[in-house]
Each structure stands twice: as structure tokens, then as C-alpha cells.
Amino acid sequence: MPGRNGRRGLTRRQVVGAGGAAALGLVTPWRYAVAAKVAPMTIVINQSPWFDSFRKTVELYEKETGNQVELDVNPFAGSLEKQRNSVRAAKGQYDLLIMNGGWVAEMYFGGFVEPIAEIDPAFKLDPDVYTLDNTVYFDAAKKAMSAGGKLMSVPISPLIPLLYYRGDLYKEAGLKAPETFAELEANAKKLHKPPGRYGIVQRGARGPASVSYDFYPYLYGFGGGIFKNQSAGDYTVTLNNEAGRTALDYYLRIAKEAGHPQTASLDQAEVIQNMLTGKAAHIMVVISAWSQVDDPDKSAVIDKVEFAVPPHAQGFSTAPGLGHWLGGIARNVPDDRKRSALEFLRWFQTKEAQLAYAKNGGIPVSAASYRDPIAQERRFRWMKPLGDALPHAVNIYQFPEASEVISILELGLNQAVAGSTTSVQALNGMAEQIFGVMSKRNYNTGKLPALP
Amino acid sequence: MKPIASAAAHVAAVEAEPSATVSQPTAADFARGLDERLWRWLTLSPALLLLLALSVLPLLNLFATSFFTVSWSGGHSSFTAAGLNNYRELAGDTLFRAGILNTVLFALFAVGGQMLCGFVLALLCTGVARGRLLYRTIFILPILVPGIVVGAIWKLLLNYDFGLVNQATALIGFDAVNWLGSANTALASVIFVDIWHWTPFCFLLFLAGLQSLPQDVYEAAKIDGASGWQELAYVTLPMMLPTIMVTFAFRLVLAFKVFDEVYLLTGGGPGTATQVMSFTLYQRFFREDQTGYGSAMSVAIIFMTCLLLSAAFAARGRMGAAR
Numbered sequence: 099m100p101g102r103n104g105r106r107g108l109t110r111r112q113v114v115g116a117g118g119a120a121a122l123g124l125v126t127p128w129r130y131a132v133a134a135k136v137a138p139m140t141i142v143i144n145q146s147p148w149f150d151s152f153r154k155t156v157e158l159y160e161k162e163t164g165n166q167v168e169l170d171v172n173p174f175a176g177s178l179e180k181q182r183n184s185v186r187a188a189k190g191q192y193d194l195l196i197m198n199g200g201w202v203a204e205m206y207f208g209g210f211v212e213p214i215a216e217i218d219p220a221f222k223l224d225p226d227v228y229t230l231d232n233t234v235y236f237d238a239a240k241k242a243m244s245a246g247g248k249l250m251s252v253p254i255s256p257l258i259p260l261l262y263y264r265g266d267l268y269k270e271a272g273l274k275a276p277e278t279f280a281e282l283e284a285n286a287k288k289l290h291k292p293p294g295r296y297g298i299v300q301r302g303a304r305g306p307a308s309v310s311y312d313f314y315p316y317l318y319g320f321g322g323g324i325f326k327n328q329s330a331g332d333y334t335v336t337l338n339n340e341a342g343r344t345a346l347d348y349y350l351r352i353a354k355e356a357g358h359p360q361t362a363s364l365d366q367a368e369v370i371q372n373m374l375t376g377k378a379a380h381i382m383v384v385i386s387a388w389s390q391v392d393d394p395d396k397s398a399v400i401d402k403v404e405f406a407v408p409p410h411a412q413g414f415s416t417a418p419g420l421g422h423w424l425g426g427i428a429r430n431v432p433d434d435r436k437r438s439a440l441e442f443l444r445w446f447q448t449k450e451a452q453l454a455y456a457k458n459g460g461i462p463v464s465a466a467s468y469r470d471p472i473a474q475e476r477r478f479r480w481m482k483p484l485g486d487a488l489p490h491a492v493n494i495y496q497f498p499e500a501s502e503v504i505s506i507l508e509l510g511l512n513q514a515v516a517g518s519t520t521s522v523q524a525l526n527g528m529a530e531q532i533f534g535v536m537s538k539r540n541y542n543t544g545k546l547p548a549l550p
Numbered sequence: 551m552k553p554i555a556s557a558a559a560h561v562a563a564v565e566a567e568p569s570a571t572v573s574q575p576t577a578a579d580f581a582r583g584l585d586e587r588l589w590r591w592l593t594l595s596p597a598l599l600l601l602l603a604l605s606v607l608p609l610l611n612l613f614a615t616s617f618f619t620v621s622w623s624g625g626h627s628s629f630t631a632a633g634l635n636n637y638r639e640l641a642g643d644t645l646f647r648a649g650i651l652n653t654v655l656f657a658l659f660a661v662g663g664q665m666l667c668g669f670v671l672a673l674l675c676t677g678v679a680r681g682r683l684l685y686r687t688i689f690i691l692p693i694l695v696p697g698i699v700v701g702a703i704w705k706l707l708l709n710y711d712f713g714l715v716n717q718a719t720a721l722i723g724f725d726a727v728n729w730l731g732s733a734n735t736a737l738a739s740v741i742f743v744d745i746w747h748w749t750p751f752c753f754l755l756f757l758a759g760l761q762s763l764p765q766d767v768y769e770a771a772k773i774d775g776a777s778g779w780q781e782l783a784y785v786t787l788p789m790m791l792p793t794i795m796v797t798f799a800f801r802l803v804l805a806f807k808v809f810d811e812v813y814l815l816t817g818g819g820p821g822t823a824t825q826v827m828s829f830t831l832y833q834r835f836f837r838e839d840q841t842g843y844g845s846a847m848s849v850a851i852i853f854m855t856c857l858l859l860s861a862a863f864a865a866r867g868r869m870g871a872a873r
Contacts (some may be wrong), residue, residue, distance in 0.1 A: 162679060175836070185625070186625075204622075208623065209626070210622075303817065304821070305819075306837060349671075360732075375712075409610075429625055430625065451593065495568060505645075509645070509821065509822065520819055
């Protein structure tokens, strides 16, 4: 690489500087040695409940390495729009894109994210870092997120829903944490004392990814699914099969018999609010809300909430839907900034950074953190169930038009929860519309006969 | 003869255009006129070009994009000709159809409510001799509140579990109502919030209109022995008609563009109960990134808005001609 004066090779000052840095590396802690001194970079990120923990971890990175990071923080939808604008320009504004599982396919398929090996062929994903149903990889030839593809990103927040339940009420009633949907239903009904307390509070409102995200653990936990086999490129719509009907009937039944009277209008914030104010015995929401339940400024149920792996039907395993965040490096930024972004990711995946992240209130992406003694501490009681559930997490969508399908599910499921359609009408209607979307985009698709 | 007849004659006289004396133009007048017209066009042309660049070209671009399907691969966009498919699909779009119906309902009731409340408040304020400034300040407060804050205020007030409205109604024995979450009340709630937010706009325009009305017409009406209602019906309303129509047109266009209140309060739900056109467009264009289809939807919405405005102004023209 040419030096500043245009000559190849290193100048005397560079050699002396490098020698000094190497000598300093021998006497400084590991952390300083892991991340190299690199150019300033910008991360575009959303304002989620876990953002504060990420910000603190970034500050730690800056302190330890001296590298500069600028955070561009936005609401959920705003972050996607800013990312689209940046990656579609000739020259990008953001170096590291914090991508949600819902739009990561759009970024991979669109060719907006640089494969990590093209920035540093020697980079290896830490074997302890969860690959989250292989969503960190992308096989451009097969147009699939599979382990055979190139490494495209590093997990930032492995969000999935967990079951939050009132441990104090369970103790009083002599109940044990539910493992199956049958147990959850029985326990929810037992603790259902409206209007003071609801057995379960569900997220039935229509939104960008609201009721559909709430429904995935039920759909997949009953052995259902939206498509036959996305990884194999088979997009036959299977939403309206028997498993789908059983799942939706169950979801509607517990809402009616043990749920909040206005489930169809409850979004995530209201569901969490019901738990924090003691009005819900169970909720199944994203794990990032964990820090709120023990926050004296926010919660009336401090130390009363326990966490469990999302239940499943007998004969199936738990199947929480991924709502995770991945860090991908934009293709259209200068090389030095790509290396800056990669340096941060390299540092972020270390066990020490992950533990600091957890202590700051974040959700670690490394299994090593879940094996650490920290996971035994009372305030991190969610770590064990999360560690147990993560290997079963399901990537619901592997194609860039996912938001169109989500939009169909949001409306159809919301109408079913509101009681304006039956489960069969909703499933048949949604399946037909999803088939239409996939056909229009020339996917290998098909549909099942309508449910009677 | 009706007692208000002479006042009505005054109104007609006030509204009548002064007739101009027309004389035959000479050749010199024609040449001077040509020069003036040329000079006028020359001086206007920079502004016209700017207007063309900022308004017409984006619209043309939108129109052109509406005939394509846009996709991305390898970091580059590709445009595939879609013919009229994007426009054909509009007819089968459940959300778009629901959006049209709800937008029309929203516009009719919200604008109607704002016009009525604004006019009544303006009339009351005009009749007040002391403290008019205070009343005026209080009445215009909601319009000063940013839309996002309006959303936060009413989301809290109308919350089913913790909202002040339900807590207040519970005190007098009513059951809690899911104002924003029930298909029966959600649209009405959003309309109510919009009326609360935008009535001051109508109020201000009406107040300005009322204060500029010539007082001699009212004096004539009084001399004729007109009652308060007759004064309102035969003097105030006819003279206020231009202001009312302009206010109506402004509000109608803004009501057709409603987005923030729906986005913040209901997200279009429950079901499609509060789905409005702008929100559907936001979903299709931005959230789902359907650039071509979203452009077609945009063109359709612009066309409908223009149609509506034309109808409103045609109605105004007819009313003016009838009088």
C-alpha cells in the first residue's frame, strides 16, 4: 500500500510507531490488543429497549480502543428507511448497519452488505456466537441463508420471545413452569381473575410486526409454518394446514378464555405494561423487556417475574420466531471504514465484551456468556431459558418481500383475534393472499386446498 | 317584502363586481400590451422554471415510475416494465379499498365537525366584547401542539386500562370502552381527535372573515327588524360563503392527507377500521418497498384529491351563480 508520500513500503515514523504499538500491546490487557486503531465510523441503529445497553457497550469499546464510533439512532421504521437511503446511494453514509431479522434478507439479496471475508479473509466468527438459524450467512447462488453461504454479518441482539410468568402466583397456586401449550392454558385459566388480573395478555394489535410476531411461537410450536421449506426454495404456502388451524384456534381460545378483553388492540408496550402493573399472569414477549420487570421506576412486580422457554405442543420442540438484530457492513463505504466496522464486530463478539454487554442490560450473542457464572445471578435469571431456547429459534422469512407477507398476516390475524373472521376464514384468506404475493414474484410456490 | 330584503340587497351589492368601462384598443395599445406580456413572461420565467423543476418534474417522475416494478440486486436497481398492472392491482387491494372508504368518512365527518365547531366558536368570539384575546388564545392552543404530542396525549387519555377518559366515565358508572381498539369506536375516536386538533384552523379563518364583514349590512338588517337567526342565515352566511369554501377546501385536502393521527393512535386497526389512504400508501411504498406500485397508488390518490377539489370549487361556482 503506498505511503503518504506515494512510495511503497513503510516510512521510518511508521516503523517506529508500529514497534511502539507492539511493545505497548505486550504490557496492556487483552482488550487493547484485540481491536486495532482504526478510522472513525458510523453505526445506524434503532431505538429499542436494548439500545441503552448497546450504547454503553460502544462507549466501552471507544474507551478501551480509542476508536471513535458515532451512533445514528432512529425509530424502528426510520432506521430501515435510513439504511435503504444510505445503501442505495453511490456512497453510503453508514458503515455498520444494525439490521432487523425482518429486513436482513432485503439487504443480502439487494447486494448492499459486504461479505466479511472480502474485508478480512482471516476473520472468523467466534464458535460460541449463535448463528441464529444461519441468518448470518447468505448463499447468493442459491438465494438462501444457509451455513454454506458467505458470512455476511455478526449478531448484535439475539431477540426471541420468552414466556414471562408471575413466579409468586405460581408459588401460591403450587404450579410449575409450563412446558407445553396444554400446561400454559391450564395455568393461565387458573390465574385468570379479571378485571384485576388476566391469565395471559397477548399482542393482538395490527402493526409492522405485532400480532404475527406474537403468533409465530404458537404456529411453529404446533408444528405449523407459513411455507413448506424456504431453505430448499419450496415456497408452497402451508399456513392453512391442520397444524395452522390448531395453532390459531388455540391462540384465539386462550385469548377469549384467559386473556385480556381487548387483545385485538394490544401492542407490545401495552402487553409489557400489563405485566409491569401486575395485571398479567403470563406474557410471551421479546426478551429485551427483561430489564424493565425489576426496574423500581417502572415495575410493580419486582423480583416476582420468572422466565421460561416458550411452550410447545406435545411431540414438538419450542420454536420462538427470531426478531433479532444483525450487524452488517455496508458495501458502498470506503475500505478504511469497512475495516473500522469489522474491528468493532471483532471486539463485540469476544466473551468479555459480551459479558459487559449483559451487565449493561443487553442480551449476549455468545453462548459463552450463558455458561458464565453471571447466568446464575438472580437478575440474570432469564439467561438460562434464553440459552435453552436460542438453538431452536426459527428464522421466519428468507426472502426480501417478507414485509408484504407480514402485512397480510397482521391484518388477517388481527381480524381473527377481533372476532370479525373465523380462524378458518382467516387462514384460508391469508394463505391465498400470500400465494398471490409469491406467485407474482415468481417464487416456486403452491397452495393447499382451502380448509373446510 | 321580507324584512331582510334590503339587507340582502346590500349583500348582493357588496358582493357584486364593479363593472368596468370597456373601450376599443388601438394598435399602439396592442403593441404596448405585447411588450408588457413579453416582459411579464420573461420576468416570470425563472420562477416558472423553478416551479417546474420542483413540482412538475417530481410528479412526472412519480407517474413514470408507476408503470414499472423496481427491484434491487448487486447494489443496483432494475426497472421492469409493468404496463398498467400496478393500476389494475389497486382495485384488488383490500387495504386501498378500505382506505378510500375510511378517508371519505374521515374527511366528511372531521371537516364537517371542524367547520361547525370553528364557525360557532368564531361567532361566539366575535360577539364577546371583553377578553376576546384570551378566548382566541385558548381556542387556538390545540393547533400549536405538534402532531406527535397530540398522538401521545390522546393515546394516554383513551387507553383502555389506564386512560383518563375511562377512569372518568367509570366514576359515573359506565363500563370501560376500548376507544381506539374497537372497530365500532376507533374511527370515531380518530375523527374526534382530528376535530380537536384542527378546529382552531377553521376558527381562525372564520374569525378573520367575520371581522372583515361590512357592518353597514348588519345595521341595515337591524333596521329591517331581522332576528339573530335571520341575520345569521341571510347576512352572515352568504357573505361568509367565500371564506367557508376556502376553509372547506383547505381542510378537505388536509383531511385527505391524514396520516399522523392514524399512525400514532391506531396503526390503521383494528382490522381495517381506521385504514386511510395515506397510511396504505405508507405501508405499500415505504414499509413494503413496493416503489412502482406505491407510485401508482400515489398517482391515484393525487387524481382523487384533484377530482374532489374540482368538485368543491365547481359547487362553489354553481352556488355563486345561483345567488
